[in-house]
Amino acid sequence: MQDKILRRLTSAQQKAVFHKEGALLVIAGPGSGKTRVITYRIAALIDSGIRPVNICAITFTNKAAEEMRQRVVAMGTPVGAHISTFHSLCVRVLRQYADAAGIASNFSIFDAADQSRCIKQAVKDCELDTGNFSPARMLEAVSTLKNKLITFEDIEQSADGFFDKVLAKIYKRYQHILEDNNALDFDDLLVKSAHLLENQKDVCSKLNSRFRYLLIDEYQDTNHAQYRIARALVRDHNNICATGDPDQSIYRWRGADIRNILDFERDWPDAVIVKLEENFRSTPNILKIADHLIAANQSRKQKILIPTRKTGSDVIVNCFEDEHEEAQQVAGQIQRLIADGLPANEIAVFYRVNAASRVFEEAFIKEKIPYQIVRGVEFYSRKEIRDVLAYLKILVNPADDIALVRIINTPARGIGKTTVERVMAYADVHNISFYEALKRAEKVKNLASSAKKRIAAFVGMIEGFKKAINKEVAPVIELVFDESGLQKSLKDQGKDGKRALENVDELINSAADYDKTAEEPSLLDYLQQISLFSDVDTYDPSAGRVALMTLHNTKGLEFEAAFITGLEDGILPHERSSEDDDDIEEERRLFFVGITRAKSHLFISYAQYRTIRGRQTRTIPSQFLYELGIETTQQQDDSEYIYEEIDDETISSNCETFKKGQPVRHPSFGRGTITEFHDMGQNSIAVVKFNSGQTKTLMLKYAKLEKI
DNA sequence: GCGAGTTATGTTTTT
DNA sequence: CATAACTCGC
Numbered sequence: 001m002q003d004k005i006l007r008r009l010t011s012a013q014q015k016a017v018f019h020k021e022g023a024l025l026v027i028a029g030p031g032s033g034k035t036r037v038i039t040y041r042i043a044a045l046i047d048s049g050i051r052p053v054n055i056c057a058i059t060f061t062n063k064a065a066e067e068m069r070q071r072v073v074a075m076g077t078p079v080g081a082h083i084s085t086f087h088s089l090c091v092r093v094l095r096q097y098a099d100a101a102g103i104a105s106n107f108s109i110f111d112a113a114d115q116s117r118c119i120k121q122a123v124k125d126c127e128l129d130t131g132n133f134s135p136a137r138m139l140e141a142v143s144t145l146k147n148k149l150i151t152f153e154d155i156e157q158s159a160d161g162f163f164d165k166v167l168a169k170i171y172k173r174y175q176h177i178l179e180d181n182n183a184l185d186f187d188d189l190l191v192k193s194a195h196l197l198e199n200q201k202d203v204c205s206k207l208n209s210r211f212r213y214l215l216i217d218e219y220q221d222t223n224h225a226q227y228r229i230a231r232a233l234v235r236d237h238n239n240i241c242a243t244g245d246p247d248q249s250i251y252r253w254r255g256a257d258i259r260n261i262l263d264f265e266r267d268w269p270d271a272v273i274v275k276l277e278e279n280f281r282s283t284p285n286i287l288k289i290a291d292h293l294i295a296a297n298q299s300r301k302q303k304i305l306i307p308t309r310k311t312g313s314d315v316i317v318n319c320f321e322d323e324h325e326e327a328q329q330v331a332g333q334i335q336r337l338i339a340d341g342l343p344a345n346e347i348a349v350f351y352r353v354n355a356a357s358r359v360f361e362e363a364f365i366k367e368k369i370p371y372q373i374v375r376g377v378e379f380y381s382r383k384e385i386r387d388v389l390a391y392l393k394i395l396v397n398p399a400d401d402i403a404l405v406r407i408i409n410t411p412a413r414g415i416g417k418t419t420v421e422r423v424m425a426y427a428d429v430h431n432i433s434f435y436e437a438l439k440r441a442e443k444v445k446n447l448a449s450s451a452k453k454r455i456a457a458f459v460g461m462i463e464g465f466k467k468a469i470n471k472e473v474a475p476v477i478e479l480v481f482d483e484s485g486l487q488k489s490l491k492d493q494g495k496d497g498k499r500a501l502e503n504v505d506e507l508i509n510s511a512a513d514y515d516k517t518a519e520e521p522s523l524l525d526y527l528q529q530i531s532l533f534s535d536v537d538t539y540d541p542s543a544g545r546v547a548l549m550t551l552h553n554t555k556g557l558e559f560e561a562a563f564i565t566g567l568e569d570g571i572l573p574h575e576r577s578s579e580d581d582d583d584i585e586e587e588r589r590l591f592f593v594g595i596t597r598a599k600s601h602l603f604i605s606y607a608q609y610r611t612i613r614g615r616q617t618r619t620i621p622s623q624f625l626y627e628l629g630i631e632t633t634q635q636q637d638d639s640e641y642i643y644e645e646i647d648d649e650t651i652s653s654n655c656e657t658f659k660k661g662q663p664v665r666h667p668s669f670g671r672g673t674i675t676e677f678h679d680m681g682q683n684s685i686a687v688v689k690f691n692s693g694q695t696k697t698l699m700l701k702y703a704k705l706e707k708i
Numbered sequence: 709g710c711g712a713g714t715t716a717t718g719t720t721t722t723t
Numbered sequence: 724c725a726t727a728a729c730t731c732g733c
Binding site: 060061062085086087088112134136186187189190250251253254352353354355409412414415416417418419532533534535550551552553571574575576577590612613 | 709710711718719720721722723
């Protein structure tokens with residue numbers, strides 16, 4: 001075994017793989033085989049006599065976990081190591097130690113849509129105006145606090161500003177709503193686990209002896225709560241191995257804390273640090289521009305990528321008329337690659353925002369290119385699927401009012417808004433769940449006898465379903481789908497319903513699959529698992545189709561050919577991420593991650609016009625294009641094209657030379673100061689920090705900048 | 709109580 | 724532009 005592993009690894013990789021006891025940090029650039037190191041390390045640990053059940057590996061997505069499991073098994077090692085995401089691990093721990101964590105083990109996991117309903121309710125309950133305190137904003141703020149393990153009690157005490165005080169109130173109310181529903185949101189899974197591990201020493205000890213080795217991949221994108229969980233999990237033995245790359249940190253907005261990786265040596269002073277700088281994935285040309293681009297980030301340790309591949313084709317930067325031409329040309333280029341013998345599943349198209357997928361989809365359908373859009377959650381957010389799942393959730397967790405409200409009258413069974421409100425009021429007064437109140441509907445005042453009858457029938461139906469619960473999930477779904485009347489109502493809908501019926505069929509199929517493969521199948525486990533599905537989880541690399549995905553979803557993947565699209569100011573970097581330098585740097589890392597996914601062919605493109613919110617808008621090329629360190633012939637061709645559209649007078653008046661520090665005025669952004677100026681004649685670019693706080697990169701020939 | 713039609717609203721990335 | 728929220732007539 002050891003020999004077999006040795007032959008395939010570089011000496012640096014070996015050092016990490018065969019590291020014995022204590023903390024280990026693997027700082028590794030893209031394509032350096034860091035995930036591979038973890039996989040081999042699991043095998044090596046088992047090979048050295050460690051029992052598989054004593055190993056816990058954490059991946060960023062379920063998909064990555066699945067792949068790692070397969071690879072470990074393929075290496076001839078016994079199954080049994082726990083490999084999952086942080087969230088999945090937390091679900092397991094919380095279910096097992098529910099009492100100690102102070103929760104019930106049949107908790108619902110609230111997804112974004114459920115959370116949104118709860119926060120809206122919370123804002124309403126606090127009698128606040130949703131204008132100033134938009135649910136989305138408050139949810140983000142609450143999530144940020146939770147990721148830092150700040151409770152509402154904490155913030156209640158420390159809040160001094162008006163916003164913080166209101167936030168504390170909403171946070172508290174929101175948390176109570178979740179509690180009433182016996183529900184945890186994504187963040188709670190981490191928060192409750194961290195608190196459990198830190199406050200219940202015996203649970204912590206048990207887990208320390210269960211998992212004697214902890215391995216964490218993509219450590220640069222862990223948040224503070226995850227760090228605290230990891231710290232507690234290795235409290236007794238310090239056998240932690242983390243791998244990551246600060247240059248690939250792209251989830252700061254979600255609470256990822258780069259300090260986790262930067263301070264690793266402080267947290268584990270005896271840590272051995274291994275650096276993997278060789279890149280086995282990409283051609284030198286691709287790595288050269290990746291290096292050049294990422295060097296523009298100020299807050300970063302110098303590091304370069306050492307190519308091990310010797311040759312490769314050029315990186316191509318294309319400028320297109322608009323997003324339709326971009327999609328069309330990308331499709332054409334893909335057809336050429338496929339004709340040259342490249343399998344379709346070795347090709348991928350990346351974009352910054354999901355909305356950008358549509359034009360590509362249209363072009364691919366037109367050109368008959370097989371494709372798959374990597375967006376898993378979309379399936380589970382379809383109305384019919386949510387409806388079915390809501391029924392199932394009620395069976396497992398009757399306190400889940402959100403699910404109950406969803407299906408009490410779906411399909412329509414004559415229990416309308418008024419009835420629901422009256423029963424809800426009754427539930428509030430008696431401090432019981434909505435379902436409990438429905439059971440006692442007889443006692444609710446002002447309720448029509450017809451309504452009472454319908455409610456009784458509904459409760460009877462749910463109780464009947466409960467009796468049907470078994471280990472196997474698929475038969476329960478079929479029963480519920482049929483007897484709830486959902487199936488019939490979809491059948492009656494004609495064409496639209498047909499599509500929905502197919503989706504439910506797919507759900508039943510996947511549940512049957514779950515029944516077959518799960519260790520201990522149960523309805524509870526099934527519901528909790530599917531809540532944690534991620535976008536990339538549905539991605540099937542063997543399907544022989546071109547992959548379309550956001551740049552965030554490309555993490556950990558690689559393709560022979562990659563197309564990175566929409567390199568325009570406001571898109572990449574995204575306008576909502578342009579507020580400060582840190583935001584821009586993260587956007588730059590995102591582009592860096594995209595670039596380094598490509599093994600052999602890289603195509604980067606932007607369009608001169610793009611339809612944004614239904615308006616065709618002239619775009620400004622992304623500042624990142626000028627940071628790649630390449631001159632492209634395409635850009636010059638376009639420039640000529642652009643000249644025809646702009647009269648000479650405008651160009652000359654717009655192309656004065658500016659200096660750093662020059663105060664300027666822009667017709668829409670107002671006053672500001674030039675912070676950077678790249679003199680490239682008619683293509684000159686100025687970076688302007690406006691008084692509004694935003695920083696924009698402007699091409700002088702388009703932007704009407706005035707000196708003031 | 710229900711659903712069609714209208715109006716407002718809000719727009720990044722995701723476990 | 725796309726969807727959510729809302730109104731109004733049955």
